[in-house]
Amino acid sequence: MIGAKQQSEYKQPEESRTSTQLLFDESPEPMLVVNAGTLEFLEVNRAAVQKYGYNRDEFLKLRLTDLVPAEDREKVQESLQGERSEGSGICDVRHLMKSGKAVEVDMLVHHIRYARKKAALVVPQDCTHRKQLEEHLRQAQKMEAVGMLAGGIAHDFNNLLTIINGYSQMLLSSLSESDENRSSVEQIMKAGERAAELTRQLLTFSRRQVVRPKVLDLNVVVAGAAVMLKRLIGEHIELRLIAAPELARIHADRSQVEQVIINLAVNSRDAMPAGGTLTIETQNMEFSEPYPGPHTTLKPGRYVMLAVSDTGTGMDEQTRSRLFEPFFTTKAQGHGTGLGLSTVYGIMKQSAGEIMVDSEPGHGTCVKAYFPAASASLPAADTDTPREEAAPGSETVMVVEDDEAVRRLVRDTLEKQGYRLLVAASGPEALSIAERFDSPIELLITDMVMPQMSGRQLAERMKTVRPHTQILFISGYTESAIVQTAALGYENTFLQKPFTPSMLSRAVRELLDKAHKPMSPKAESCSC
Known part of the structure; x- marks a missing residue:
């Protein structure tokens, strides 16, 4: 040669x-x-x-x-x-x-x-194909790194917001309607709620938000969201819905799917200040081989596509490359947090889906979200029932939380509800108290992430010596590996921070009421 x-x-x-x-x-x-x-x-x-x-x-x-x-x-x-x-x-x-x-x-x-x-x-x-793969990898690594940072920030803020929102609600409930301080406390609560929403968006982006997936008809979800969208986008924008017949079902959290639709629609609305057309379309898709996109590649399989397109200003390549970064926005100051599309990105990743964007300056934008088609064997979604205020109780509850301020808030909340409280700052301390305590402990409330011993490890140890004790996990940082409480036999036993006293009281009461029968002191002592 x-x-x-x-x-x-x-x-x-x-x-x-x-x-x-x-x-x-x-x-x-x-x-x-x-x-x-x-x-x-x-x-x-x-x-x-x-x-x-x-x-x-x-x-x-x-x-x-x-x-x-x-x-x-x-x-x-x-x-x-x-x-x-x-x-x-x-x-x-x-x-x-x-x-x-x-x-x-x-x-x-x-x-x-x-x-x-x-x-x-x-x-x-x-080497065009290799360059594309390298760019996909760089984008994925960048988003993962930013996601880890966002999740860590959200975790720390959720502890603080639990305290701020919790004591604000307790203080507000103690003030009369005519109290001159009531308005100030309400403003604190509203600010705390807005901050809590930001941390939820950060957790969603970093794929650390707790989800409750159900089998959904995407056409039904889109039709329901469209009612609100018509008011949200304004009369200067025409809304068109194109629903595919015989659409396959998806397995996702309904509130998150609604958030994807709303966030994409709002982004399209802002790209059409002089008016235009917003189109939301659903379609069954099937790929027999990997389908490459600008920053990701769809695996072979069956998908349900949600396409949101507009006739707006469009985006250049530089903007598209940073589109899903948290806090990145092209809007004027005060007109957006830059978390809308990063939240969409997190939801799609958390739903095992993918998202692709096609846009050019002056030619509008089309965002396609691909949800994996659900298996026919999955159970259908059940309807939510309205929640009532929690009734007081008299059971013994053990609280294990390494953050002193959160620990005090939980104790103060439940003591006002009539519960008997045992409090520990770590897993080993909780086990020591449980060994010395000779009466039933009906409920263990434990933080998931603690030094010395995790909440999961504590729950497993507690169940061996007190099998009738119910478990309620709390955390502001929810890695998928530790939030899958159902795998431990603890269904619906997770309360995410930040929570308010009323949310905590309701979760405690619902969990205790689900117990099959009251435990007797004799049975508890025998199990020890």
Whole structure:
């Protein structure tokens, strides 16, 4: 084959030269022989003619630098005009086709002797697909890193907001309607609720939000959201719904799917300040092989697609590349948090789906969300029942929480409800108290993430010595591996921070009421 460091002195037999020429001409990869000094083309093979669009005579009138953008020419000249005889690869070089199209290539160079001249054999390998995969990987790593940061911030804020919102509600309930401080406390509560919503969005983006997936008809969810959307987007925007017949079901959290629809619609509305058309479409999709997109690739399988498109201003490539980053926004200050689309991204990832965006400046935007089609064996969604205020109780409740302020809030809340409280700051301390306590402990409330012993480990240890004790987990940071309480046999026993005293009281009462029968002191002592 052309190109070897001993070729300057090696004389090939005629038959061998003919075979080498055949290999050169028939190679499926483009191969270019250039003068190492002038960079003029000396020979090209058929694959190069097919790839670049120039015929052989046209090639022989060109230099290699004619195929390279101006900003890459110096790099190419340094590689080809050096004295090295070994092969070397040049990445991130673009070659221009005759049509004007630019293609990313890895340019492999071998210094040779050709027609008694110093020459170079250039093998340009199209690396467009590899570049796309690398960009997908970089995007995924960036989003994962930002997601971890967002989840950690949300966890810390949720502890603080539990205290702020909890004591605000307790203080508000102690004030009369005519109290002059009532309005101030209400403002504190409203600010706390807004902050709690921001942390929920951060947790959703980082895929650490607790979800309650059900089998859903996406057409029904879209139709329900459309009622609110008509008021939300304004009369200057036309709303069109295109519902696919016989749409497959999806397995997702209804409130999160509604949030995807609303966030995408609001983003489209803001891109059409002078009015336009917002279209929401559903469709069954099936891919027999991986389907590549700009920043992700859909795995083969059946999907239900939700497409939200607008006739707005569109986005350039730079904006699209940062579209799902938390707090990134192109809106004016005070007109958005920059969490809307990052929340959508988190929901889709948490729902095992994908999201793709197609947009160009002046040509509007189309966002396609792909939900995996649900298995027919999954149970249908049940209807939610309204919740009433929690009744007081007299049971013994153990509270285990490493944050002192949260621990005090839980204790104060439940003591006002009439419960008997046992309080510990860690798992080992809780087990020590449980061993010495000779009466039933009807409920254990434990934080999930604590030093020395996690809430999950504590629950397992507690169940071995007090099998009748109910468990309620609380946390502001919900990794999927520790929130799957159903796998431990503790269904519906998770309360996410920040929670209010009324939410805590209701969760405690509902869990205790679900117990099959009251435990007797005798039964409790026997199990120990």
